[in-house]
Amino acid sequence: MTKDCQMVWDSCLRIIKKNVTPQSYKTWFEPIRPVRLENEELTIQVPNKFFYEWLEEHYVQLLKTSIRQELGDRGRLLYHIMDGATTPATQTPDPASAHPSADKDNEPVPGVFDAEMIKNPFVIPGIRRVKIDPQINPNYLFENFIEGDCNRLARNAGMAVAKKPGGTAFNPLVIFGDVGLGKTHLAQAIGNEVVSRFQSKIVLYVSAEKFTNQIIQAIKNNAVNDFVNFYQMIDVLILDDIQFLSGKQKTQEIFFHIFNQLHQNGKQIILTSDRPPKDLEGIQDRLISRFKWGLSADLQAPDLETRMAILGAKMEKEGVDIPNDVLEFICYNIKNNIRELEGVMISLLAQSTLIRRDVDIELAKEVIRNFVTTINKEITVEFIQELVAEHFNVPVERLHQETRKRNIVIARQLSMFLAKKLTNKSLKAIGETFGGRDHSTVIYSCKAVQDMMDTDMIFQDTVSELEKKIKLSLNH
Ligand code: ADP
Ligand code: MG
Numbered sequence: 001m002t003k004d005c006q007m008v009w010d011s012c013l014r015i016i017k018k019n020v021t022p023q024s025y026k027t028w029f030e031p032i033r034p035v036r037l038e039n040e041e042l043t044i045q046v047p048n049k050f051f052y053e054w055l056e057e058h059y060v061q062l063l064k065t066s067i068r069q070e071l072g073d074r075g076r077l078l079y080h081i082m083d084g085a086t087t088p089a090t091q092t093p094d095p096a097s098a099h100p101s102a103d104k105d106n107e108p109v110p111g112v113f114d115a116e117m118i119k120n121p122f123v124i125p126g127i128r129r130v131k132i133d134p135q136i137n138p139n140y141l142f143e144n145f146i147e148g149d150c151n152r153l154a155r156n157a158g159m160a161v162a163k164k165p166g167g168t169a170f171n172p173l174v175i176f177g178d179v180g181l182g183k184t185h186l187a188q189a190i191g192n193e194v195v196s197r198f199q200s201k202i203v204l205y206v207s208a209e210k211f212t213n214q215i216i217q218a219i220k221n222n223a224v225n226d227f228v229n230f231y232q233m234i235d236v237l238i239l240d241d242i243q244f245l246s247g248k249q250k251t252q253e254i255f256f257h258i259f260n261q262l263h264q265n266g267k268q269i270i271l272t273s274d275r276p277p278k279d280l281e282g283i284q285d286r287l288i289s290r291f292k293w294g295l296s297a298d299l300q301a302p303d304l305e306t307r308m309a310i311l312g313a314k315m316e317k318e319g320v321d322i323p324n325d326v327l328e329f330i331c332y333n334i335k336n337n338i339r340e341l342e343g344v345m346i347s348l349l350a351q352s353t354l355i356r357r358d359v360d361i362e363l364a365k366e367v368i369r370n371f372v373t374t375i376n377k378e379i380t381v382e383f384i385q386e387l388v389a390e391h392f393n394v395p396v397e398r399l400h401q402e403t404r405k406r407n408i409v410i411a412r413q414l415s416m417f418l419a420k421k422l423t424n425k426s427l428k429a430i431g432e433t434f435g436g437r438d439h440s441t442v443i444y445s446c447k448a449v450q451d452m453m454d455t456d457m458i459f460q461d462t463v464s465e466l467e468k469k470i471k472l473s474l475n476h
Contacts, residue, residue, distance in 0.1 A: 009034035148306030162193035177299030180339035246282030400435030
């Protein structure tokens with residue numbers, strides 16, 4: 001490693017540090033090592049492919065700015081991806097010792113600036129059958145878009161569209177759902193599928209934000225017609241995050257025109273949105289009514305099994321071995337956002353590479369704390385009551401009331417038993433949280449539960465399941 005490349009990278013880091021949170025800096029930038037500087041190309045080494053993708057997705061702009069500042073306009077950044085998560089990040093890779101099968105992975109991956117080479121749509125107005133880069137990520141495929149109840153309709157509709165673009169009733173296909181639930185992945189999977197099935201079809205993915213910026217440019221350059229002509233050549237147009245068009249009158253007007261042309265000509269339109277079309281605000285009614293012409297399908301938050309399947313598949317693809325309990329722990333605690341789920345995992349791998357610690361639940365807890373802000377570390381009696389009541393399918397208030405109903409009595413006794421075992425509350429305090437019972441009732445309950453466990457294997461399993469669930473959950 002020459003001194004120069006270290007110096008250049010250090011200067012970049014100074015810029016980066018000012019622009020990201022200390023936690024992000026620690027997670028994403030400290031593990032990076034500069035390895036080479038040649039012809040205004042700086043090669044940096046990152047721990048794994050995930051890491052590289054994360055940087056590309058979240059910090060492209062920042063990296064670009066800092067590199068340009070240091071190396072001028074011709075500055076480029078290349079990535080060197082280390083083999084697996086166990087190689088220490090502090091070591092400069094030695095090509096001779098690299099595992100042969102890892103050679104491919106160890107080649108520098110063209111970096112952020114290649115994205116800049118993407119064709120400017122305006123250079124090819126009016127010419128048909130030109131090669132247009134669809135601007136889709138080749139890794140977003142159907143095969144790695146795990147199916148679950150949460151996405152079945154959208155996924156199937158997407159597949160139908162990919163098999164017959166423009167030829168189904170699903171035109172436009174609107175995929176909507178909260179952030180991080182897979183809209184972009186699914187929309188791009190459709191694009192990839194079309195590209196592989198129909199070589200001659202022109203597919204284009206564009207975010208609504210980029211689309212808007214292109215329109216602003218076109219207006220500035222007096223080239224709106226070229227712009228519209230360009231978009232009319234597309235066979236499958238994927239416009240991502242249309243809520244971004246809200247309030248942008250001129251963009252909506254031009255899009256309205258493009259939409260009509262494409263639709264009339266049997267071209268496929270795929271839109272994504274963070275809410276159902278009817279709830280989009282600041283978007284012209286005539287557009288909203290067109291969005292409703294086809295099918296709107298939502299993506300919901302995945303259940304635990306689907307979350308585990310998604311994360312498990314990602315890890316397997318990366319060749320990373322994560323203990324199952326850690327996987328389960330993470331999926332238990334990150335519920336509403338798949339991107340966050342991946343974020344935790346990547347961060348976990350990065351941390352373990354960095355500090356050379358095994359990936360275990362303790363480390364996972366630390367990492368998750370940085371992602372989930374509302375974590376209360378103590379297990380409370382109330383939380384135990386809620387989980388147990390849920391398990392026995394009884395309203396939690398019933399645990400506090402007088403009753404002889406068998407399942408409520410058992411739920412109450414079991415809650416007391418678990419409260420005794422998992423919290424450091426006194427018998428008296430526990431009794432009080434159950435509608436003011438006294439400590440002898442708690443002792444009696446614990447004994448009753450223990451007796452049942454000793455004689456009933458199924459009950460014993462129930463108790464261990466619940467205990468595990470309580471311990472695993474950080475969100476109490
Ligand atoms: P959105 O566009 O809705 O914000 P993304 O499409 O960017 O969400 O998805 C966030 C992350 O979650 C991506 O890395 C994506 O690959 C992953 N993801 C979402 N849904 C699935 C799924 N069903 N199977 C596998 N990965 C998924
Ligand atoms: Mg998206």
